[in-house]
Amino acid sequence: MKTPEDVLREARELRWQLPQNLHDRIAESIYGEAARIAGRSITRQEGSSRLAWQQKLDHLLTNPWTAFPIMAGVLGVILWLTIVGANLPSAILSKLLVDDGHALLSGWFAAAGSPAWLRGLVVDGMYLSTAWVVSVMLPPMAIFFPCFTLLEDFGFLPRVAFNLDRIFQKVGAHGKQALTMAMGLGCNAAGVVATRIIDSPRERLIAILTNNFSLCNGRWPTQILMASVFIGTLAPNGWGSSIAAFSVLIVALLGFGFAMLTSWLLARTVLRGEATSFSLELPPYRPPDFWKTLYTSLIDRTLIVLWRAVVFALPAGAAIWLSAHVPVGDQSLAAWFVHATDPFAWSMGLTGVILLAYIIAIPANEIVVPTILMLTVLITGATSGHGAGVLFETDNATVRAILTAGGWTTLTAVCLMLFSLCHNPCSTTLYTIYRETRSLKWTAVSALLPLLMGCALCATVAAVWRALTST
Amino acid sequence: MKNFQRETSAATRIQLEDALKHLLDCDETGRGATMESLAGALARSRRHAAEVLGHLRGRGLATVTGDTHHLTADGRIYALQVVRTHRLYETWLARETSTPAADWHREAHKAEHHLEAAAVDALADRLNNPRFDPHGDPIPTREGQLPKRLLTSLASWPDEQAARIEHIEDEPEILFQQAEALGLAPGTLLDKSRQLADGAIEAMLEGRRIVIPAAITPLIHVTGPQPDEALPANLGRLSDLPVGGEAVVYALAPACVGPERRRLLDLGVVPGTHIRCEFASPFGTPRSYTIRGALIALRDYQAERILIHPLADPDNPLTA
Numbered sequence: 001m002k003t004p005e006d007v008l009r010e011a012r013e014l015r016w017q018l019p020q021n022l023h024d025r026i027a028e029s030i031y032g033e034a035a036r037i038a039g040r041s042i043t044r045q046e047g048s049s050r051l052a053w054q055q056k057l058d059h060l061l062t063n064p065w066t067a068f069p070i071m072a073g074v075l076g077v078i079l080w081l082t083i084v085g086a087n088l089p090s091a092i093l094s095k096l097l098v099d100d101g102h103a104l105l106s107g108w109f110a111a112a113g114s115p116a117w118l119r120g121l122v123v124d125g126m127y128l129s130t131a132w133v134v135s136v137m138l139p140p141m142a143i144f145f146p147c148f149t150l151l152e153d154f155g156f157l158p159r160v161a162f163n164l165d166r167i168f169q170k171v172g173a174h175g176k177q178a179l180t181m182a183m184g185l186g187c188n189a190a191g192v193v194a195t196r197i198i199d200s201p202r203e204r205l206i207a208i209l210t211n212n213f214s215l216c217n218g219r220w221p222t223q224i225l226m227a228s229v230f231i232g233t234l235a236p237n238g239w240g241s242s243i244a245a246f247s248v249l250i251v252a253l254l255g256f257g258f259a260m261l262t263s264w265l266l267a268r269t270v271l272r273g274e275a276t277s278f279s280l281e282l283p284p285y286r287p288p289d290f291w292k293t294l295y296t297s298l299i300d301r302t303l304i305v306l307w308r309a310v311v312f313a314l315p316a317g318a319a320i321w322l323s324a325h326v327p328v329g330d331q332s333l334a335a336w337f338v339h340a341t342d343p344f345a346w347s348m349g350l351t352g353v354i355l356l357a358y359i360i361a362i363p364a365n366e367i368v369v370p371t372i373l374m375l376t377v378l379i380t381g382a383t384s385g386h387g388a389g390v391l392f393e394t395d396n397a398t399v400r401a402i403l404t405a406g407g408w409t410t411l412t413a414v415c416l417m418l419f420s421l422c423h424n425p426c427s428t429t430l431y432t433i434y435r436e437t438r439s440l441k442w443t444a445v446s447a448l449l450p451l452l453m454g455c456a457l458c459a460t461v462a463a464v465w466r467a468l469t470s471t
Numbered sequence: 472m473k474n475f476q477r478e479t480s481a482a483t484r485i486q487l488e489d490a491l492k493h494l495l496d497c498d499e500t501g502r503g504a505t506m507e508s509l510a511g512a513l514a515r516s517r518r519h520a521a522e523v524l525g526h527l528r529g530r531g532l533a534t535v536t537g538d539t540h541h542l543t544a545d546g547r548i549y550a551l552q553v554v555r556t557h558r559l560y561e562t563w564l565a566r567e568t569s570t571p572a573a574d575w576h577r578e579a580h581k582a583e584h585h586l587e588a589a590a591v592d593a594l595a596d597r598l599n600n601p602r603f604d605p606h607g608d609p610i611p612t613r614e615g616q617l618p619k620r621l622l623t624s625l626a627s628w629p630d631e632q633a634a635r636i637e638h639i640e641d642e643p644e645i646l647f648q649q650a651e652a653l654g655l656a657p658g659t660l661l662d663k664s665r666q667l668a669d670g671a672i673e674a675m676l677e678g679r680r681i682v683i684p685a686a687i688t689p690l691i692h693v694t695g696p697q698p699d700e701a702l703p704a705n706l707g708r709l710s711d712l713p714v715g716g717e718a719v720v721y722a723l724a725p726a727c728v729g730p731e732r733r734r735l736l737d738l739g740v741v742p743g744t745h746i747r748c749e750f751a752s753p754f755g756t757p758r759s760y761t762i763r764g765a766l767i768a769l770r771d772y773q774a775e776r777i778l779i780h781p782l783a784d785p786d787n788p789l790t791a
Contacts (some may be wrong), residue, residue, distance in 0.1 A: 001716065016618045019697055020603045021658040023727055024732070028722065031741040035763075055749075064753035162768050166754030169770060175757070200730070273570035273578070277734035280768040282759055467774065 054285055061159045070158055075182060078147045082186070082217065086139035093135035102128055116327070125321025126314045130368055133313040134306065136366040137187075140217045141302045144186035149297040152179075154290035161280055171260050172267025174203035175280060177210075180287035181259060184214030188429040189303050189308065191216075192436055202274030206263045208433055209446045212425040213259035215252050222420045223248045225369055229400050230413035243448030247417070255421050262449065308428040319360050320371060324378055338379055348455055349415030349462030352377060353406060358419070363427045368420070373399065376406035410464050415458045422454030478553070485584050489513055492521045494533060494542050494759070495550035499619070503539030549609040557583040557589050558604035558611075563594055565605035565728050573648045575605060576641040605728065607638030607657030622692035625661075625672060625683070633702075634661045636694035651685050651726075654679075658725030660702050661693070677724055677778055678706040705781055710774035712748045714758070718779035720744040727776035739763040740777055764779045 019025070082417050105127055109119040151157050157179050165175025175199045184191030191211040198204040215223065224244070232244035323334040333340075338352035345352045357371040380402075403412075424447040425433070434443045472701075493512040497504035507648075510520035524540055527533040531544030542550055560579040562569045570578060592613060595601070604610055611617040620637070628634050637657050641647045654676055664674035670685030683691070703721065712718055722742055723732055739762055749766060751758040756771040769777075 010615065012612065012614070013618075014600060014734040018602075018608065020607060023599070023601075024658075024723075024725070027736065028741060031736050032743050033737075035739060035741050035743065058759075060749055062750055062752055062759075067753050135612060162757060162759065163752050163754075165752060165757050165768070165770070169756070175768075176537075273564070273568045273574065276569040277730040278757075278770050279734055279738060280757065284766070359504060 005023070033259045040181055044174065051284075057285060057364065058159070058282075060157070062163055067163045069161075071163065074151070074156070078144065078151075079185065081147060082140045082144045085143045088143075089133055089139035093138065097131035097135050098128065100465055103235065121318055125319075126317040129317030129320060130310055130313045132370065133309050133364045133366055137218065137222070137309055138302070138306055138365070141187060141190075141305060142298065144217065145190065145301040146294050148183060148186065148291045149301075150288045150290070153286070153293055155283050155285040158280065158282050161307075162282060165379050167260070168263070169278075171264035172203075172271075173206045173263040174198045174200065174278065177203065177207040177263070180211060181256070182215045184211045184216060185215055185339045187301075187305050188212055188214065188216045188425050189305050189432040192429060192432045193301070195436065200278065202267070202271050202276040202279075203460055205271060205274065205437065205442065206266050208436060209266060209442065209449065210259040210262045212446065212450050213255040213262065214427065215255055215421060216365065218426065219368075219420050220248075222365070223251055223417055225396075225399065226413040226417050228418075228469055229396050229403070230408075232398075234410065250420050251417050254418075258422065258450075258453065261283070262453075263368045269384050297337050303426065308431060309426075312427045312431075313367070316360060316363035316367070320367075320374070323356070323360060324374070338375065347462065348419070348458035349411045350419060351407060351412060351457060351467065354412075354416060354419070358423060362424070365420070365426050373402060376402055380405050411462060414465075415462060418461060419454050419458050422450050422457055424448070424451045481584070484524055486513060486515075486519075487526060488549075488584055490520075491532065491542070491546060492525060492553055492557075494540055495529075495547065495554065497540075498542055498547070499617075505538050505540070509540075546682060547747075551615050551617060552588060552591075553583055554617075555611040556586050556761055557592050558608055559598065559601070560586070561606070562598055562601045562610070566598065567729065569730060572605070572651045575646060576644065576647075579741045582684075587599050603651070603657065605657070606641050607636070622694060624689050625664075625691040625693050626670070626688040628664065628693055630665050630721060631663060631700055633696050634664065635659070635696045636661065636691055637694050638692040640692075642688040646687050646690055649684065650690060653681055653683060653687075654724070655683070655687075655691065655730075656724070656726035660696055664701060678708050680709070703780060707779050707781070708775050709746065709748075709760070709769070709777040710771050712746075712774075712779060714748050714751055717745065717747045717782050719747075719782060721778040721780045723774040724778055727773075731773065731776075735773065735777065738765075738767055742777035745782075746777075746779065 061070060102123065105123045106119065109123055146156075161175035161178050163175075164178040168175045168177050170294075174353050177195075180191045180194045183194040188211050191214060192208050195204050195207040195211070198207055214291065227244035227247045228241065232248045234242035235243035322333050323337070326333045328336055334356060337356050340352070341355050342352040345355050351373045353372055357375060361368045361371050424430070430443055430447055433446050434440070439445065477759060490509055493509055494504045497508065502508070505598060506520045508525060510517045511523060513520060513523070524533065524535070527540075527546065528535060530744050532543055533568045534540075534543055543771055557579045557649065558747060559573045560582045561621065564575050564578055565572070595610075595613065600612075601610060609618055609620065622637050625634070625636075636655060636657055639647065639650055641654060658678060661674040661676055664672050666672055667682070670688065672683045672685075672688055674681060674683065706721060707718070709720075711716070720740055720742055723735060723740065727735065747761045749759045749761055752768075757768040758771070759766050760774075761767075
């Protein structure tokens with residue numbers, strides 16, 4: 001008579017005689033059986049093979065000779081549409097919100113008899129910087145995101161990920177990172193949200209942490225302005241704008257290189273053991289539903305990003321105004337900071353003004369250049385026709401005059417371009433990274449990693465530049 | 472259970488636990504553990520080894536007869552627990568993370584000295600009490616049971632006879648990496664093996680002819696395959712399927728583990744699935760395949776681990 005203990009002991013011993021991969025085989029059989037049951041019950045339409053035109057299109061989009069020119073062309077057209085198409089609406093918004101709106105609000109505050117500091121803080125600080133952000137950010141996003149969503153819905157973007165996957169595989173990332181990086185050209189916060197399409201945790205984290213190396217549309221104006229004001233003017237007559245455009249392209253490509261380098265480093269060090277598995281579905285091509293796409297991309301991407309930007313621009317505007325107006329001893333807070341950080345900034349080829357601008361412009365990269373101009377005017381005491389602590393924009397020649405008076409050289413412009421590429425993401429993006437990763441650690445990494453890289457890069461460039469020019 | 476946790480420094484504890492593992496290994500294989508063998512295993516001086524052995528005897532974990540040391544009953548329980556922790560941790564790394572196979576041993580070696588017994592049991596429950604670690608080593612059970620197995624090294628396996636890999640020694644690391652790069656993993660079947668002049672072994676591995684260097688063959692332990700698992704003769708790999716070619720999935724290779732395996736199963740890559748290779752990316756990998764009506768891109772290293780069968784094959788019950 002066997003006791004229960006005997007049976008258990010025998011079971012334990014017999015367990016060792018089962019094949020090692022028993023569980024895998026059982027799981028496989030269950031999946032196989034499920035597939036067979038489904039196969040018996042589902043009738044497919046005859047000729048389920050892919051349609052001939054879809055096959056032709058796939059061939060065209062993935063062929064080594066045609067794939068890359070088409071991809072580059074499409075990206076080029078979208079960027080061109082965004083930059084050119086945004087000019088007019090941006091100008092209109094700027095007229096409405098910045099010029100008219102500012103004057104109107106100022107008038108109301110004056111009429112209500114509010115004290116000058118309140119009007120300065122609310123109207124010149126908070127309102128103006130928010131109006132700035134909206135008028136500069138809204139039009140490009142309202143063009144870029146719907147274009148992007150249309151291509152995604154049509155099925156073009158998955159093919160781009162497919163074509164570029166080999167490069168991303170080499171650095172330990174996912175081909176879909178190409179898409180999130182392209183999205184980052186519009187807005188890094190949107191690029192970070194877009195990483196949801198990557199379903200393996202490690203590759204998704206890599207895509208989030210490196211998205212900042214895509215120059216977002218808040219940084220394009222900085223790049224273009226610096227390139228045309230300082231680098232373009234070095235070129236012989238007639239070549240200025242081409243050289244300027246070329247130097248911006250170089251910076252953007254450098255960003256791609258940094259993204260790859262950082263992905264490679266992350267995948268081989270801290271993210272080495274994170275769960276990963278590759279999969280990429282190439283959906284059939286289908287004509288996108290234009291109006292639905294327009295609506296959802298406006299609501300989901302444009303307005304959400306814009307709302308976050310506004311939320312952060314309000315306090316930043318107040319900070320900018322206060323830093324220029326709160327006196328500490330005989331100088332404003334801003335002047336104290338600028339003078340204290342000048343030597344450190346000099347070692348990176350920058351100026352204290354730039355560092356301060358990057359700190360108070362954390363909410364939005366768009367306001368970096370206006371902040372720099374405003375602060376330079378404040379520090380050098382030049383007159384600009386605007387009150388101190390007021391953001392403004394002006395033509396290239398004036399910009400050059402103001403900045404040269406602030407001690408700028410070509411080196412400063414080059415280092416600013418590099419620093420603009422390589423610094424902490426804006427607060428909207430950081431907040432989004434926190435929302436997506438739910439981790440303060442990764443949010444901190446995403447802020448500090450590019451910042452440290454940018455400091456090292458600028459310091460190296462400045463040291464080499466100075467060594468070369470001093471001889 | 473006795474534990475060094477509170478009494479000694481972490482560094483000493485690691486030395487003592489590593490020494491226990493060495494003694495267990497010697498007891499299991501019937502070799503005697505000596506001061507010299509322990510000094511070699513710990514990569515320390517003989518004096519140090521003697522000290523460690525003295526420590527173990529003092530705690531009643533080891534006894535000595537002549538030159539050779541053996542574990543006491545208590546020592547064996549302790550050593551099995553350390554081994555159990557190590558192997559369960561490796562299993563966890565393989566199944567639930569994507570830690571590269573080459574790192575499993577090193578990571579587990581760090582973890583084995585830190586995990587509490589309760590945490591280890593919880594880990595075992597979570598993994599459904601696995602019996603073997605990813606190298607094919609049996610994991611001591613909660614009750615302290617460790618089966619003895621009769622395995623033959625591949626170096627002494629007869630030519631032409633099919634063999635199933637049961638275990639691959641994970642040290643030295645460099646050789647293990649070579650074995651892994653060849654696609655060898657516990658559970659894989661070798662067929663038509665033939666010893667070459669220099670001791671290397673040429674064999675068919677999942678539809679591909681490979682040469683296993685002589686240095687690796689002693690690390691690989693094999694048995695005869697189960698009667699029901701002989702591989703069909705015309706087995707191939709999805710990565711070798713030409714563009715436009717069609718095939719039926721036979722199985723996923725045993726080397727395909729963890730999230731990677733689950734993902735493929737989720738996509739419907741299961742025995743019997745019809746697959747057609749549609750087109751390749753400009754760089755050659757990934758390639759796109761029609762799987763159950765969807766167009767799915769797979770990288771080459773994934774396709775390499777999907778074993779396929781030609782479409783119309785009378786021998787294959789799955790296509791019939």
